[in-house]
Amino acid sequence: MEAFRQPIILGSLVVYLVLCIGVGIWAMRRTKSAGDFFVAGRSLGPAVVGLAIFSSTMSGFGFVGGPGLVYSTGISSLWMCLTSPLGFALGFYLVAKRIRIIAELRDTVSLPDIVAARYDSELARFLTAITIILGVMGYMATQILAMAIVLKTLLSSTVIFADISLITCALVSTAVLLFYSVTGGIIASVYTDLVQGAVMVVAGFLVFITAISVFDGGMQEASTVLFADDPEAIMPFGTAGALTCISWFFLFGMGLAGQPHIITKMMMNKNLADNRSILPLSVLGYVMAALLWISVGLIMRSVVVAGMENPLAAPDQAAAAFLSVFAHPLLAGVVFAGLFAAIMSTADSFLNIGAAAIIHDIPRALRGRALENELFWARTATIGLCVIAIAFALYSYYINNRLVALLGAFGWGTFAAAIVPIVVLGLNWQRATKQAAVAAVASSLLINFFIEVSTVNIPYGMSGGFLALVTSMIIFIVVSLLTPETELKPDIRAAMEI
Amino acid sequence: MCGRITNKSAKSERISKKLSKGKMKLIYIVLGLLLMIGACVVGVFLVEEPAASTGMPHATIEAMRSGGDGLARFAPVNTITLVMQSAIFVMFGALLYMGISVRHRTRQCKFWITAGTFALLFVWWAIYGTYSDYLASGELRMFLGFPVPTAFTIYGLWLAGFVFVIAYVVGFRSFVFTKQDEIAYHELLEKHKRDGGAD
Numbered sequence: 001m002e003a004f005r006q007p008i009i010l011g012s013l014v015v016y017l018v019l020c021i022g023v024g025i026w027a028m029r030r031t032k033s034a035g036d037f038f039v040a041g042r043s044l045g046p047a048v049v050g051l052a053i054f055s056s057t058m059s060g061f062g063f064v065g066g067p068g069l070v071y072s073t074g075i076s077s078l079w080m081c082l083t084s085p086l087g088f089a090l091g092f093y094l095v096a097k098r099i100r101i102i103a104e105l106r107d108t109v110s111l112p113d114i115v116a117a118r119y120d121s122e123l124a125r126f127l128t129a130i131t132i133i134l135g136v137m138g139y140m141a142t143q144i145l146a147m148a149i150v151l152k153t154l155l156s157s158t159v160i161f162a163d164i165s166l167i168t169c170a171l172v173s174t175a176v177l178l179f180y181s182v183t184g185g186i187i188a189s190v191y192t193d194l195v196q197g198a199v200m201v202v203a204g205f206l207v208f209i210t211a212i213s214v215f216d217g218g219m220q221e222a223s224t225v226l227f228a229d230d231p232e233a234i235m236p237f238g239t240a241g242a243l244t245c246i247s248w249f250f251l252f253g254m255g256l257a258g259q260p261h262i263i264t265k266m267m268m269n270k271n272l273a274d275n276r277s278i279l280p281l282s283v284l285g286y287v288m289a290a291l292l293w294i295s296v297g298l299i300m301r302s303v304v305v306a307g308m309e310n311p312l313a314a315p316d317q318a319a320a321a322f323l324s325v326f327a328h329p330l331l332a333g334v335v336f337a338g339l340f341a342a343i344m345s346t347a348d349s350f351l352n353i354g355a356a357a358i359i360h361d362i363p364r365a366l367r368g369r370a371l372e373n374e375l376f377w378a379r380t381a382t383i384g385l386c387v388i389a390i391a392f393a394l395y396s397y398y399i400n401n402r403l404v405a406l407l408g409a410f411g412w413g414t415f416a417a418a419i420v421p422i423v424v425l426g427l428n429w430q431r432a433t434k435q436a437a438v439a440a441v442a443s444s445l446l447i448n449f450f451i452e453v454s455t456v457n458i459p460y461g462m463s464g465g466f467l468a469l470v471t472s473m474i475i476f477i478v479v480s481l482l483t484p485e486t487e488l489k490p491d492i493r494a495a496m497e498i
Numbered sequence: 499m500c501g502r503i504t505n506k507s508a509k510s511e512r513i514s515k516k517l518s519k520g521k522m523k524l525i526y527i528v529l530g531l532l533l534m535i536g537a538c539v540v541g542v543f544l545v546e547e548p549a550a551s552t553g554m555p556h557a558t559i560e561a562m563r564s565g566g567d568g569l570a571r572f573a574p575v576n577t578i579t580l581v582m583q584s585a586i587f588v589m590f591g592a593l594l595y596m597g598i599s600v601r602h603r604t605r606q607c608k609f610w611i612t613a614g615t616f617a618l619l620f621v622w623w624a625i626y627g628t629y630s631d632y633l634a635s636g637e638l639r640m641f642l643g644f645p646v647p648t649a650f651t652i653y654g655l656w657l658a659g660f661v662f663v664i665a666y667v668v669g670f671r672s673f674v675f676t677k678q679d680e681i682a683y684h685e686l687l688e689k690h691k692r693d694g695g696a697d
Contacts (some may be wrong), residue, residue: 073553073563075648082652085659086590086618091668095596097675101683105690219643227638227645230556231563234644235632236625236651239553239565242572242579243542250535250586251521272683276670283663287656294652304559406532424529428596429525459542461552470535475524476527498601498679 005329006157012333013089013154016199016340017176023192034374037185038109038356039268042100044190045230046274048107050176051197052190052345053265057084057256057282058200059139059147060290060343061363063335066290067322068315070297071304076225076238078296079245080252081290085283087256091308092279096266100275103267110353111260111419112361114267118426118492121434126365127441129357131258131418134445136354138411140389143347145397147173150339153320166397170390177344178386180381181351189348190268191311196341197285204289206331211295214303214326219295222302229305234298240461245441247466254469255416257424259305261349289342292335296322413465417444420469421476430496433486436479444472518538524596538582544576569633576630585621594662602673610665617661618646621654 016137031037044052069077099114106117111132117418118127148170155169177390180188200244215221226234236247256262290411300318303309319339323332361375364370369379421440426432450456458464488496551571554564565571572579595603595611631648632638641649666674 025500056552072561075567075651078652082655083659085663086658089592089659089662089666090590090597093594093662093674101686102686139673149679220640223640223648228565230564231638232553232568234648235565235568236629236647237565237572239563241552243563243575243582244552246583246586249583253590273670273675273680274674276667279666280663283660302560302564312561317563417638424526424593425528431525459545459547462539462542467539470532474529474532474536477525477532491686491690494682498675498682 002329005332006154006332008067008329009154009336010158012337013340016195016337019195020176020180020192020344022184023195024180024188025179027188028192030187031183031185031375032281032372034378035107036108036187037147037207037375037378038360039103040190040265041104041188042183042268043270043271044268046277047281048190048194049265049269049274051285051307052193052268053262053278054282054285054289055193055197055200055267055341055345056261056349057259057346058342059346060143060339061460062290063200063339063342064146064150064294064316064319066293067297067300067318070294070320071301071312072273072315073240074230074233074238074298075236076240076245077248078238078294079249081293082251083253084256084286084290087253088279088283088286088288089256090254091263091266092275094428095271095423096275096278097498098495099263099266099423100269100272101153101498102427102492105491105495108267110356110361111423112357113423114364115422115426115437116361116364117489119422119432119434119437120369120486120489121437122365123359124422124434124437125439126423127438127445129361129365129416131414131441132353132357132443135260135411135415136350136357136385137392139391140347140354140385141392141396142411143343143350144170144174144386144389145393147177147340147343147347150320150336150343150395153326154336167394170393171466173340174386174390177347177351180382181348182382183379183388185382186268186352189345189352190265192348193345195389196338196345199334199338199341201285201333203335204292206264207249207266207327207335208291208295211299211322212326212329214299219298222299225302226298233301242460244461244463247461247463251416251463251466251469253423254420255412255465258416258418258420259412260353260415260419261346263419263423264353265349289338292319292338299326320396345457349354351382351385354385358385361489389398413463414444415466417448417468418474421473425473427496429480430488430493431485432476432480433483439479440472440476441475443475444468447471524592527592528589528596529593533586535582535589536577538585541578542575545578548574570650572633576626580623580626583626584619587618587622588615590618598673599679602676604673606669610661610669614658614661614665615623617658618655621650621658622656624650669676 080261103115108114112125115128116122148166151169151173152166155164180192212218223234233239276371296319300322304311323335355378358381359371418441422437447468548571550566553563553565556564591611598607625647632647639646
C-alpha cells in the first residue's frame with residue numbers, strides 16, 4: 001500500500017474534483033434566476049445549510065495555517081477555534097432568525113440587501129458592498145494561492161508532472177472552482193460544501209486518532225516533551241502570550257457572526273424552524289474538523305522537539321509533513337481531498353457574495369435598481385472576480401506580496417469590525433440609526449487600513465482586528481444614541497419583534 | 499369597530515415601546531462592557547512591555563517560537579487580562595440575551611443564559627487561577643493529556659460554549675422561535691403579500 005501512496009493521494013484528489021464538476025452540472029439545471037444563483041431560492045434543508053455554514057467557516061487556513069500556527073506558537077492559536085461553539089451560538093441567537101425573516105419579506109439575495117432594508121439607507125448598502133468586495137479580493141487571492149501550492153506539491157512529486165509550474169496549478173484548480181461556481185452558483189456551492197464538509201469531518205476525526213497514537217503515551221507524552229523544551233508552548237496561552245490569545249478569542253468568536261459568506265447562508269434554509277438543527281450540526285462539524293488543527297500542530301511540534309523528525313522549513317508544512325510521515329496512504333488521500341475541500345468551500349462562498357456585491361448591490365445603491373438579466377451578469381462577474389484573484393495571487397507570489405497583504409487586511413477582521421455592529425447589534429436594537437451604520441462601517445475600514453499601512457506596534461501582540469471591532473461597536477452604539485431615532489418600516493419592525 | 503382598531507393600535511404601540519425599552523437597558527450594559535474592554539486596552543498601552551512579551555525565536559529550531567519566562571511577561575498584565583476576558587464573557591452573555599425577543603425572556607431562558615455565562619466565567623477563572631498557581635510554583639500537573647490550565651482551556655472553553663448551543667436546541671420552541679412566533683411570522687408574510695410587498 002505504501003508504494004502506492006502518491007497515486008492514491010492523486011486519485012483521491014481527482015475523484016473529489018470530478019465530483020465537484022458533477023455537482024456543478026447538476027446544479028446548473030436548478031439555477032434559473034438570480035435568486036437561485038445567490039440564495040438557492042431559500043429552499044435548502046437543514047443538513048445542507050448546517051454543513052455549508054461550517055465548511056465555509058473552516059477555510060484552508062484551518063487545515064494548513066492552523067496546524068502551522070500550533071507548530072510555531074504552541075497552544076496560542078487554539079484560542080481562535082475554541083471560540084467556535086460560542087461564535088456559532090452568537091450568530092444563531094442574534095442573526096439567523098431575523099435575517100431569514102427579512103430575507104423572505106424583502107426577497108433579498110445578499111447581505112447588503114438586508115443592511116439596506118434594515119436602515120433604509122443606500123449608502124449603508126454601498127459601504128457594505130465595498131467592504132465585501134475588498135475582503136473577497138484578499139481572501140480569494142490567498143485561497144487560490146493555497147490551492148495552487150498544494151496541487152504543485154502533490155504533482156511535482158510524480159514523474160510526469162515533476163516540472164509543473166505554479167501558474168498551471170493555479171489555472172487548473174481555479175478552473176474547477178470556477179466551473180461549478182459559474183454553472184451552479186450557490187446551489188453548486190452549498191451542495192459541494194455538503195461533500196466538502198463531510199470530507200473534512202472524516203479527515204479531522206481520522207487524523208486526530210492517528211495523531212494521538214504517534215507517541216506510546218498519547219497526548220500526555222507529547223505534552224511532557226513540549227513542556228520539557230519550553231513550558232509556555234504547552235501552557236494555555238502558548239508562546240504568543242495571554243493578550244494575543246484573548247484578542248483572537250474575541251475577534252474570532254464575535255467576528256464569526258459578521259462574516260458575510262457565513263451569515264448569507266442563514267438566509268437560505270427552507271424553514272426557519274430548521275435553525276434548531278442547523279446550529280448543532282454546524283458546531284459539531286466544525287469541532288470535528290478542528291481536531292486536525294489541534295492535534296497535527298501539537299504532534300508535529302513534539303516530534304521535531306524530541307528529535308524524531310527534522311525541523312520544518314516553514315510552519316505551514318506541518319500538515320503535509322504529518323501526512324507523509326504518519327498517515328496511512330488512504331487517510332492521506334482523504335485529508336488532501338479534505339484540504340482542497342476546505343479551501344474551495346470558502347472560495348466558492350466568497351465568489352458568490354462578491355458577485356452579488358458587484359452586480360446586485362452596487363448598481364442598486366447607485367442607480368436605485370438592479371441590472372437587467374442579473375443571472376447572466378452574476379456568472380460574468382464570477383468569472384471576472386476569479387480572473388482578478390488569480391492575477392493578484394500570482395503577482396503576490398512572483399513579484400510583491402504587499403498588495404495581497406493589504407487586501408488580506410480586509411479579511412476576517414474588517415468583516416467583523418464592519419458587519420458585527422450593523423448586523424449583530426442592528427438587527428436586535430431598534431434604536432440603531434443609519435448614521436451609526438455608516439459611521440461603523442467607514443471607521444472599521446479606516447482603522448484596519450491605518451493599522452496595516454502605518455505598521456503601528458500594538459503592545460502584547462493584540463490583534464488589530466480586535467481593536468477595530470471594539471472601536472466600531474462603541475462608535476455604532478454611541479452614534480446611534482446621539483442621532484435622532486428614525487421610524488422603522490412596519491415590516492422591519494415586526495420582523496425585529498418576532 | 500373603529501374604536502377597537504384604535505385600542506388595538508395603541509396597545510400594539512405600548513408593547514412596541516416596552517420592547518424597545520427592554521433592549522435599551524441591555525444596550526447600555528453592552529456599551530459599559532465595551533468601554534471596560536476599551537479601558538483595559540488603554541491600560542495595556544500604558545503598561546511597560548517586557549522583552550519577548552509575544553515570545554521569541556526558538557533557540558535551536560527554525561520556524562518555531564518559544565514563550566520564554568512566563569512569569570515575567572504575564573505579571574505586568576495579569577489583572578488586566580483577568581478583567582478584560584471576564585468582561586468579554588459577560589458581554590457575550592448579554593448579547594446572547596439581547597438576541598431573545600423581550601416577550602420570551604422567561605425564567606427558563608434566563609436560567610440557560612446565566613448558566614452558560616457562569617460556566618464561561620468559571621472556566622476562565624479556573625484557567626487564570628491554575629496558570630497563576632503554576633507560574634508561582636513551577637509544578638506541572640496533568641489532566642487528560644494536558645497541563646491542568648491547558649486542559650481547562652481546551653475542554654472547558656469548548657464545553658462551556660456548548661451550553662448555549664444546547665440551550666438553543668432545548669429552548670427553541672420556548673424562547674427562540676415559538677409556535678406563536680411562527681404564526682406571527684406567517685401572518686406577517688401574508689400581510690406583506692397582500693400589501694403588494696411594499697417596502
